[in-house]
């Protein structure tokens with residue numbers, strides 16, 4: 639059993655040492671509680687559990703503390719992929735819910751598994767997800783000061799359970815200051831992908847991640863015989879062709895972990911029950 643979580647990029651300009659330390663402490667707390675959960679739950683259940691906790695922590699740009707779009711509204715995206723059944727589900731640009739990943743989880747049980755905008759909002763209301771504002775004063779202040787900032791967040795988790803099954807989940811408040819209607823990578827197979835061989839969750843500039851088909855390429859390359867390290871390196875080399883801004887964490891079926899970032903610094907943590915490592 640093993641899991642990795644990520645908390646997106648540290649913004650190059652806006653994060654104090656205090657915030658960095660707080661993020662590291664949150665990563666440790668969430669990685670450890672999620673690993674405890676993994677002992678008695680599947681990889682699929684665990685990635686949802688981990689991402690929900692990351693969404694609930696205002697330090698990260700997902701759920702509570704999400705970025706505000708250019709029209710002053712928060713729209714969030716999240717997705718879930720079960721490496722065992724090969725099913726992907728997600729919500730794109732959902733509003734006024736606390737935990738977008740829980741709606742993605744709910745959608746696993748229906749035929750239409752990726753919903754966007756009004757459809758996603760309506761589905762949440764109809765299925766009992768309570769109305770909730772994820773706005774926090776810091777994000778509003780940034781918005782008012784028109785400080786569009788890339789890379790303050792997005793969260794993700796990849797997990798390998800005791801049955802050898804893999805899953806990935808990713809959730810984001812977006813880039814900040816987007817044109818309403820912009821689609822994030824986080825609820826696409828470029829940002830979140832898993833199969834029986836490998837699971838990957840990405841953060842960074844969604845347009846670059848989609849252009850590079852990052853998560854789906856890494857996972858496919860592992861299935862085609864690449865080591866996880868080679869699959870990451872080749873995929874990130876291809877991003878260099880257009881200076882793509884991305885970071886990713888990955889886990890293979892043998893418990894091998896790997897990560898890459900095209901620019902500094904993605905924050906992530908790995909835990910296997912014995913060794914906890916936080917990387918930044």
Ligand code: ASP
Pocket residue numbers: 646647699788789790791792810811812813821822823824840841842843844845
């Ligand atoms: N990937 C997210 C997006 O483009 C943002 C991020 O990871 O910080 O919506």
